[in-house]
Amino acid sequence: MDVDSDVPPPPPPFSAPSVILVCQAGACRSAGSEAVLLEIEELAKGFRNCTVQESGCIGACGQAPNAEVVRGRKRLVCTRITDVEKSAAVIQQATGSRPSLEEPGLVQRLGDARAMRVRNQARAEAKWNAALAGFSEHVMSKSGNDRLEMQFELSQLLASAGLWEDALVHVTEAESMAGGNIMLLMERAKLLGKLGRSEDLDAIEQRVSAMRLDFRLVIEVTSLLRRCKSESNAAAKIETSQRPIEKYGLWFLAGVTKVSKHSAVYHFTSKDKARGTPNPRGRGRTVWHKTWHTTLLADVGTNSEGPLPWIERDYTPISTAKEWEQGKCDILIKIYDTGLATSWLHKQELGCSVRLSQPMKTLDVPSLVPDLTHAAFRPASVLLLLAGTGIVAVPQVLHHADHATCFGSNVVLTQPVSLVYSCRSDDVLLLDELKSWCVSGKLKRCTLLLTEPPAGSPPPFPEVGEADLAQLADVENMQCLRARLSQELLENEIRRLQGPTRFVVSGPAPFNAAAKHMLSEGGVQVEAITILNA
Numbered sequence: 001m002d003v004d005s006d007v008p009p010p011p012p013p014f015s016a017p018s019v020i021l022v023c024q025a026g027a028c029r030s031a032g033s034e035a036v037l038l039e040i041e042e043l044a045k046g047f048r049n050c051t052v053q054e055s056g057c058i059g060a061c062g063q064a065p066n067a068e069v070v071r072g073r074k075r076l077v078c079t080r081i082t083d084v085e086k087s088a089a090v091i092q093q094a095t096g097s098r099p100s101l102e103e104p105g106l107v108q109r110l111g112d113a114r115a116m117r118v119r120n121q122a123r124a125e126a127k128w129n130a131a132l133a134g135f136s137e138h139v140m141s142k143s144g145n146d147r148l149e150m151q152f153e154l155s156q157l158l159a160s161a162g163l164w165e166d167a168l169v170h171v172t173e174a175e176s177m178a179g180g181n182i183m184l185l186m187e188r189a190k191l192l193g194k195l196g197r198s199e200d201l202d203a204i205e206q207r208v209s210a211m212r213l214d215f216r217l218v219i220e221v222t223s224l225l226r227r228c229k230s231e232s233n234a235a236a237k238i239e240t241s242q243r244p245i246e247k248y249g250l251w252f253l254a255g256v257t258k259v260s261k262h263s264a265v266y267h268f269t270s271k272d273k274a275r276g277t278p279n280p281r282g283r284g285r286t287v288w289h290k291t292w293h294t295t296l297l298a299d300v301g302t303n304s305e306g307p308l309p310w311i312e313r314d315y316t317p318i319s320t321a322k323e324w325e326q327g328k329c330d331i332l333i334k335i336y337d338t339g340l341a342t343s344w345l346h347k348q349e350l351g352c353s354v355r356l357s358q359p360m361k362t363l364d365v366p367s368l369v370p371d372l373t374h375a376a377f378r379p380a381s382v383l384l385l386l387a388g389t390g391i392v393a394v395p396q397v398l399h400h401a402d403h404a405t406c407f408g409s410n411v412v413l414t415q416p417v418s419l420v421y422s423c424r425s426d427d428v429l430l431l432d433e434l435k436s437w438c439v440s441g442k443l444k445r446c447t448l449l450l451t452e453p454p455a456g457s458p459p460p461f462p463e464v465g466e467a468d469l470a471q472l473a474d475v476e477n478m479q480c481l482r483a484r485l486s487q488e489l490l491e492n493e494i495r496r497l498q499g500p501t502r503f504v505v506s507g508p509a510p511f512n513a514a515a516k517h518m519l520s521e522g523g524v525q526v527e528a529i530t531i532l533n534a
């Protein structure tokens with residue numbers, strides 16, 4: 001299988017049937033793959049020999065959104081399908097002919113639909129900077145009702161991000177465009193309350209009293225205005241830097257434990273109730289077993305990812321859900337000298353404050369799929385194929401195999417879990433933990449694959465020594481090889497497993513693509529593979 005960057009040059013026209021698989025997994029979904037699917041479906045309508053289907057991860061997460069063209073035995077991965085032109089180029093790869101984009105308004109309509117879906121996805125993940133990227137300019141290019149609706153949405157996004165003054169400007173403009181809409185007026189009141197502007201709230205109260213409203217609406221509006229006023233009194237005391245950001249809690253950097261030349265465990269603490277919990281419970285709720293992650297807001301200032309002064313990056317804590325509830329969280333992070341968020345984090349002083357999002361589901365347990373509708377079977381065994389910081393999936397999965405750390409009173413992960421872990425010899429992570437999980441039997445087997453680090457810039461923690469691999473010699477179910485993941489090694493592992501097996505692949509994009517390819521060559525069905533970005 002070829003993995004090409006962008007969409008490759010067009011082939012000559014042909015008539016053989018083809019299938020376009022549009023990835024709908026993690027990174028692609030965040031990059032608008034739902035809209036890519038609709039776009040490709042719409043553009044492919046005139047081609048009888050071409051079918052379009054959604055698919056799981058294609059293994060090129062770093063270049064999302066992606067699709068794969070399958071023609072006979074040939075498979076071609078098309079990456080970075082970031083606009084309508086690129087979608088048209090994918091169809092040309094599949095059919096040999098380019099669909100027409102001449103229909104008036106087509107490109108604009110598809111472009112708008114795609115922008116809306118990217119925004120909705122970012123919103124669902126509480127990634128306010130990503131949701132706002134390019135949105136203000138987009139709103140300004142619209143008129144009439146479209147403009148009114150979008151301007152209101154813009155004000156809501158800005159309010160979620162804590163930019164209440166900007167949100168107020170837009171909701172006020174939307175309200176004046178709508179000519180005195182009560183719903184928009186109440187949205188304005190909520191923002192005035194947050195900003196502590198009680199005189200403006202009085203003015204709104206007077207305006208409302210002069211309106212002819214239905215009796216029930218009067219009760220609702222009066223009670224909302226009362227709440228806004230009491231919020232307004234408290235608001236004056238909140239410093240701008242401490243303003244709540246929707247779905248985020250305030251944490252403090254309490255310590256940094258360097259664990260390799262490239263990575264460290266960052267210890268965070270919090271007393272903020274807004275931090276939420278990975279395991280919401282209460283009357284009427286059923287326990288939802290899952291692995292989870294959080295989003296860190298890295299306050300890097302002006303950036304190319306959106307208009308807000310932060311960038312958003314996901315992390316999978318290695319500490320437990322209970323510790324999160326107690327206000328403690330440990331995250332294992334590899335520092336990249338060219339990485340925007342990690343190089344920023346590397347410079348932070350102990351005691352500094354950071355924002356972490358409320359926990360979000362990564363995978364359902366025990367099926368270990370991102371979406372239960374895709375859980376084709378209940379696994380009898382699990383093989384984790386991890387590389388680099390992808391190793392953080394192991395504690396999250398194994399927490400569900402232990403009474404002390406699982407959610408609810410019953411352990412749901414009872415299947416044997418094996419691991420193949422590939423890492424650079426100067427960045428071996430969680431070695432002591434891996435050893436203890438092997439000794440206790442929580443991990444059935446662990447194969448550690450060591451690769452040589454490429455020459456490059458000096459590491460962030462040069463003072464940390466290399467991992468002591470000699471300690472593994474007496475651990476029977478653990479082996480250490482100086483090798484890369486290979487077809488032979490993988491098939492050897494597969495032969496030891498009781499089927500059906502769930503394969504979870506998590507590492508940098510080239511590792512994910514290679515592992516997925518080897519699994520399919522080894523006869524593993526695509527439904528059995530879960531790929532995670534790491």
Ligand SMILES: Cc1cc2nc3c(=O)[nH]c(=O)nc-3n(C[C@H](O)[C@H](O)[C@H](O)COP(=O)(O)OP(=O)(O)OC[C@H]3O[C@@H](n4cnc5c(N)ncnc54)[C@H](O)[C@@H]3O)c2cc1C
Pocket residue numbers: 293313314315316317331332333334336338339340341342343362389392507508509533534
């Ligand atoms: C659900 C989820 C959970 C995650 N959990 C963790 C975690 O627990 N610990 C952790 O360290 N990371 C984790 N990541 C990755 C993390 O979100 C960031 O992508 C990573 O920290 C790099 O961010 P950055 O801004 O420093 O780099 P960016 O500015 O985004 O990237 C710039 C450059 O850094 C380098 N780089 C960045 N990421 C990688 C990579 N994965 N492999 C190779 N080179 C890379 C490349 O040179 C890249 O061009 C997770 C990602 C997801 C989606």
